[in-house]
Amino acid sequence: MxxxxxxxxxxREWFRPVRPARREVLxxxxxxxxxxxxxxxxxxxxxxAWAFAEHWLGxxxxxxxxxxxMSLRGHGGSEPAPEATLRAYAHDVVQVAASxxxxxxxxxxxxxxxxxxxxxxxxxxxxxxxxxxxxGGWGVLxxxxxxxxxxxxxxxxxxxxxxxxxxxxxxxxPDEEARRYVGRLGRAGRRAQWALxxxxxxxxxxxxxxxxxxxxxxDRVVPASTLTRVARRYGSAxxxxxxxxxxxxxxxxxxxxxxxxxxxxxxxPAAH
Amino acid sequence: MSTSTDHGRPDPEATSxxxxxxxxxxxxxxxxxxxxxxxxSGLTAIKNLREHGFGVDCYERxxxxxxxxxxxxxxxxxxASTHLISxxxxxxxxxxxxxxxxxxxxxxxxxxxxxxxxxxxxxLRSHIWFGTEVIRVEPVEGERWDVTTRSxxxxxPERTARYAAVVIANGHNWSPKLPRYEGLExxxxxxxHASSYKDPAQLRGKRVLVVGAGNTGCDIAVEAAQQASxxxxxxxxxxxxxxxxxxxxxxxxxxxxxxxxxxxxxxxQWLYHWTLRLTVGxxxxxxxxxxxHRVYETxxxxxxxxxxxxxxxGIGPVPDVARFHPYAVELADGREIxxxxxxxxxxxxxxxxxxxxxxxxxxxGAGRPTLWLNAFTPGHPTLAVAGLLQPDSGLFTLxxxxxxxxxxxxxxxxxxxxxxxxxxxxxxxxxxxxxxGPVKESSRHWFEVGHxxxxxxxxxxxxxxxxK
Numbered sequence: 001m002x003x004x005x006x007x008x009x010x011x012r013e014w015f016r017p018v019r020p021a022r023r024e025v026l027x028x029x030x031x032x033x034x035x036x037x038x039x040x041x042x043x044x045x046x047x048x049a050w051a052f053a054e055h056w057l058g059x060x061x062x063x064x065x066x067x068x069x070m071s072l073r074g075h076g077g078s079e080p081a082p083e084a085t086l087r088a089y090a091h092d093v094v095q096v097a098a099s100x101x102x103x104x105x106x107x108x109x110x111x112x113x114x115x116x117x118x119x120x121x122x123x124x125x126x127x128x129x130x131x132x133x134x135x136g137g138w139g140v141l142x143x144x145x146x147x148x149x150x151x152x153x154x155x156x157x158x159x160x161x162x163x164x165x166x167x168x169x170x171x172x173x174p175d176e177e178a179r180r181y182v183g184r185l186g187r188a189g190r191r192a193q194w195a196l197x198x199x200x201x202x203x204x205x206x207x208x209x210x211x212x213x214x215x216x217x218x219d220r221v222v223p224a225s226t227l228t229r230v231a232r233r234y235g236s237a238x239x240x241x242x243x244x245x246x247x248x249x250x251x252x253x254x255x256x257x258x259x260x261x262x263x264x265x266x267x268x269p270a271a272h
Numbered sequence: 273m274s275t276s277t278d279h280g281r282p283d284p285e286a287t288s289x290x291x292x293x294x295x296x297x298x299x300x301x302x303x304x305x306x307x308x309x310x311x312x313s314g315l316t317a318i319k320n321l322r323e324h325g326f327g328v329d330c331y332e333r334x335x336x337x338x339x340x341x342x343x344x345x346x347x348x349x350x351x352a353s354t355h356l357i358s359x360x361x362x363x364x365x366x367x368x369x370x371x372x373x374x375x376x377x378x379x380x381x382x383x384x385x386x387x388x389x390x391x392x393x394x395x396l397r398s399h400i401w402f403g404t405e406v407i408r409v410e411p412v413e414g415e416r417w418d419v420t421t422r423s424x425x426x427x428x429p430e431r432t433a434r435y436a437a438v439v440i441a442n443g444h445n446w447s448p449k450l451p452r453y454e455g456l457e458x459x460x461x462x463x464x465h466a467s468s469y470k471d472p473a474q475l476r477g478k479r480v481l482v483v484g485a486g487n488t489g490c491d492i493a494v495e496a497a498q499q500a501s502x503x504x505x506x507x508x509x510x511x512x513x514x515x516x517x518x519x520x521x522x523x524x525x526x527x528x529x530x531x532x533x534x535x536x537x538x539x540x541q542w543l544y545h546w547t548l549r550l551t552v553g554x555x556x557x558x559x560x561x562x563x564x565h566r567v568y569e570t571x572x573x574x575x576x577x578x579x580x581x582x583x584x585x586g587i588g589p590v591p592d593v594a595r596f597h598p599y600a601v602e603l604a605d606g607r608e609i610x611x612x613x614x615x616x617x618x619x620x621x622x623x624x625x626x627x628x629x630x631x632x633x634x635x636x637g638a639g640r641p642t643l644w645l646n647a648f649t650p651g652h653p654t655l656a657v658a659g660l661l662q663p664d665s666g667l668f669t670l671x672x673x674x675x676x677x678x679x680x681x682x683x684x685x686x687x688x689x690x691x692x693x694x695x696x697x698x699x700x701x702x703x704x705x706x707x708x709g710p711v712k713e714s715s716r717h718w719f720e721v722g723h724x725x726x727x728x729x730x731x732x733x734x735x736x737x738x739x740k
Contacts, residue, residue, distance in 0.1 A: 008673055008731040009724070010366065011532035015525040017361045020372035091369075098368050102393055124323060124367050206367055207323050 007203065018091040021084075024077030025096055026053045027068045028061035037126045037265070038100045041069040041249075042093055042119075044110020044134060045188035046163060048076020051109075051181075051247065055254045063262050068104075070096045072115065075186050084189035090118035097123050105265060109249060110134045110221070111188070113230075117202035124207025127268060129261050132215040132222045132246050133230045136196035139223065147220050158194070160187035167220045169245040172252035181250050210268050214239035214248075214257055221246040239264075298418055298432045304329055305682070306419045306435040308409070308626075310400045311339020313659030313671035314441035315387060316365060319394045320672065321439070324679035329433070330396075333405035333424045337397070338387040340445050341380055343470075347446035349488070349620065352471045353495060354380040356666070357487050357574040359522035362723070363666030365390065366673075376522045409438055409627045415654045437654035437682055439675065444622035444660060444719075451483075451618050454595035459614070461599075466492060466617040472499040474613075480504070481601060481611035483593060485511050489617030490575040496615075497586030504590045504609055505578075510561035515576040518547055523574065524665060531724050537709055541566050552579045560589045568709055571720055572664050622660060622719075631655070633703070642703045645729060646719055647674045650700040653685065653692065664708070665723035673730045677737070684737055695737050705729070 026049045030036075039060055041052040052069035060067035072089045074081035081088065093115055097104045105127040108116030113133030120128055134140055144152040144167075151162035163185060165178045205211070213231035217224045217240050227238040241248065241257050248257045303326065307317045310332035318328045334345045343350050356363055356377045363378075364370045368390055374382055391397050401421070408420040412434065420432045448465040456463070464474075466488045472495040480500040482493040485507040496503035518526045530540050544567045556562050560582065581587045591604040600608045624632065624641070632641035632649060641649065641657070649655050656678040659671040685692040707726040 006731075006734060008366075008727045008734075011528060014361045015528040015532060017525075094369055095372055098393070099371060100393070102395065122367060122369075 018088050021073040021081055021088070021092070022079040023073065023092055023096060024049050024071040025068055026050075026057060026070075027066070028053075028057040029066045030061045030064045032064070034064040036065045038066040038068060038102055038104045039265075040093070040097055040100065040104045040106050041067065042106060042108040042112040042116050043069070043071065043075065044108075044112040045193065046075070046161065046185040047110070047112070047247075048078075048184070048186065050076055050184060052249055054250055056249045056258045059255065059258050060262060065262060065265070066101075068096070068100065072112070072188075074189055082189055083191060085191045086115065086118060086195040088189075089115045089192060090122065093119035094123045097125065105129065107131065107261065108133070110246065111136075111192075111196060114196075114202070117205075120205035120209065121203035122206070125205070125209045127210045127212070127265065128205070129212045129214070129264075130230060130234075131248055131257065131261075132219050133213065133226070134196065134222055135201075135226065135230055136198070138197070139226065140221070141197060143223055144221065155190075155193050156197075158190040161193060163221070163246075167245070168247045169251050170218070170243055170253075172243070173245070173250070174252075177250075181247070211236065212239065212261065212264050212268075213237075214241065214260065216241045216244040216246070216248065218243055219246045296430075296432055298434050300434045301327075301329065301436075303327060303436045305437045305439065306331070306417065306433070307439045307441060308406050308419075309339060309441040309443060310334075310337045310391075310396075310402075311441060311443050311659075312341065312387060312668045313443070313675070314339065314439070315391055315396055316668065316672045317439045317441055317658050317675040317678075318396045318399050319390070320675040320679050321682075322394070322396075322399070324683055326679065326682065328399045329435070330400040331404045331406050331419070331421050332400050332402050335402045336388075337391045337400070338384045339443050341383045341387060343380065343384070347443075347467075349445050349467045350380045351466075351469050351488075351491070353491065356380075356383065357516070357572075358524050358666040362524055362528075363668060365668050368393070377516060406442075406626050408432075409440075409631075411631060411652060411655075415652070417654065437656070437678075439656050439658050439678060440624065440627070441658040441671070442624065445620045447621050447623045448616075449619045449621045450616060453593055455598075456596045458598045459596040459601075461611060462613045464613070464615055466615060467620070469615055469617075472496075475500045475615075477501050478612045479610065481506060481590075481593075481609065481614045482617060483614065484617035484619065485573065486571070486617055486619055487573055487575065488619075489615075490573055490578045492615055492617055493587050494575065494577045494581055497581035497584075500613075502588075502611075503586060504588045504611065505582075506590045506593055506603070507561070508592045509565075510555070510563035511570065511573055512544075512548065512563055512567045513552065513555070513578050514544075514548075514567075514572055514574050515551055516574050517576065518551075528724070537568065541568060544568070555579065555582075558582045558589060561591065568664070568722075571662060571717065640718060644699045644703045644705060645674065645677075645726075645733060646707075646721065647678070648699040648703075650703045653696045653699070654682070656681075660719055661726070662717070662720045663723045663726065664721070670721075670723065670726060670730075673727060677730055677734055680734065680737060691737055695733075698733075698736065 043051050048071040049069040057067045071078040074084050103126040106116045106125045107129040109131040111134040113130035155161035169178045211234035215227040231238040244251045305321050305326050307314050307330040321328050336342050359376045360370045403424050404421045405424045410418045412418050417435045417438045422430045448467045475496050476499045479502040480496040481504045483506045493505040594602045594604045600610050634641040646660050647656050658674050707721040
């Protein structure tokens with residue numbers, strides 16, 4: 001990162017700080033402290049901390065990583081926040097990350113990956129993982145409109161975004177489970193949804209953390225080309241899990257991506 | 273970020289033995305950087321140097337982090353009720369926010385726990401040698417530094433280690449400045465400097481004179497108004513007492529809204545005077561002198577309670593002290609008052625007794641070095657001072673960016689020496705630059721900076737160092 005991109009003057013952060021909101025944080029801590037960095041899972045729009053509490057939290061803890069999952073404001077068990085912005089979400093992530101006992105690895109899913117990318121500019125994470133990242137732009141909207149016009153169109157006008165089973169999960173996931181998950185989905189603030197249409201490119205990360213991008217080529221929300229583009233921005237190639245839906249942490253083969261993330265963290269020298 | 277091999281106690285046996293000019297052994301610490309002090313500025317120096325890949329040895333004379341903010345430290349100036357005077361967004365490190373659940377103006381105990389969490393979060397303690405004080409810092413050839421340390425209190429042997437660079441973060445609020453007064457030695461009452469004031473119980477039921485209208489003096493006067501049987505507050509001139517809240521928001525946030533809109537100083541001063549007129553009104557009716565300067569020309573005093581207690585008769589404003597008599601204090605206007613306790617809230621002076629004054633271009637030895645950005649010394653590109661600033665806002669953000677700039681300068685010395693050389697030239701050309709509007713000349717104002725002006729200057733320096 002060159003100095004011309006480094007922003008010292010942050011007038012808005014100083015004189016218009018984000019209004020605090022109560023946040024839900026779930027955790028799974030390994031029984032033995034093994035000196036591994038804590039992981040903070042950040043769910044995407046509509047999802048809450050529950051999406052990670054289902055499988056990934058416990059699995060990460062069983063492999064020795066202290067694991068935390070948060071709900072962005074207005075999601076899950078956090079305080080309702082209909083007017084939340086992308087900036088408020090990023091603030092929530094930085095707040096939770098800074099409250100952890102040690103420097104954390106941020107793991108963002110879907111639009112939560114974009115929130116993480118913004119948080120990385122304000123918090124020197126030990127590393128970051130972007131899972132099926134939704135970085136906004138017209139391409140994502142086009143794909144969503146093609147797959148699910150009735151669920152997507154209202155969001156363009158400030159209504160809720162309704163994702164359906166086909167977008168989020170593969171056919172391997174039993175119908176009953178998929179219905180249960182879709183039933184738990186909430187919605188993001190309309191201003192945050194609109195922000196996805198604009199150009200919400202994040203500032204460069206502080207502290208040069210290593211970044212891993214992963215997703216599925218069969219994801220019906222994030223096209224494979226987007227995965228490649230995001231990974232290239234961080235100087236790498238995406239790790240792919242064919243046959244899985246957008247919600248890699250809930251889909252039938254949820255263990256593969258999380259194992260890949262943990263393997264990467266164990267190998268990545270800078271993430272220790 | 274491995275933490276196992278790249279640091280360790282500088283041990284003469286473990287590294288190639290060299291000797292300094294006196295023939296004493298020196299352990300060569302290679303590219304490691306030495307940080308003096310583990311207070312706010314020292315901690316952020318360690319963190320940012322580590323983040324840029326440097327090994328760090330930090331020496332701290334106390335047994336804990338937090339420096340001035342750790343009330344257990346014998347040099348700590350904090351008293352039981354110390355609160356921040358800048359609100360959270362201006363106070364916190366820019367990449368490690370204070371918790372949302374904390375108040376706008378946290379208590380000093382919260383500030384200490386903030387530093388302890390910062391140290392743990394970024395694993396800084398393993399780089400700090402506690403209970404070790406630095407007694408000498410000497411330049412040696414190759415723009416490196418010999419740092420001599422020993423256990424705090426002078427026990428144990430002296431050790432010397434050679435470092436690639438040094439960051440001085442020893443703080444400037446620990447060496448009390450005591451003014452001289454005629455007859456002070458004969459005064460029979462109790463005299464203390466604010467540095468030894470810890471708790472309002474020290475004033476309870478007594479007749480108290482507080483000297484000095486800095487933020488500390490005003491705080492102590494307010495506590496005396498609550499606890500003492502009588503309180504006089506002596507000030508040399510009239511000041512602007514800014515409330516901590518204006519228009520329903522922390523005052524510094526309102527002020528920065530104007531700064532961001534680039535409202536000219538004159539207009540801001542006018543607005544400020546107008547706001548004060550609406551809230552506290554004309555202070556001369558209480559006997560307070562009329563300020564002889566405009567707002568923003570002295571270090572801001574943020575105290576909502578002082579005027580309140582003046583208005584309730586708890587604080588009696590009096591002019592400067594002329595001389596002391598055994599049982600009375602004579603004031604500049606000829607009046608005599610009879611306090612039992614005199615508290616001098618007359619501030620502190622920076623001191624660098626471990627460093628030869630000539631290194632700093634401080635020939636008078638007055639603790640007043642000539643620096644660029646209050647951090648860089650002409651002719652010594654591997655030396656930086658962190659936190660030698662008296663900002664009109666929080667200090668920690670400024671220290672953070674100073675140490676980021678220094679870490680990047682050290683990186684440039686390795687990777688792009690021509691850039692570093694150009695930087696060194698700028699340090700020579702611009703040393704002594706000031707980063708504030710016109711301020712009243714005083715030993716506490718020479719390192720006064722406006723936070724916006726200062727941070728813009730640091731941003732420019734970063735761009736010049738690394739830009740195209």
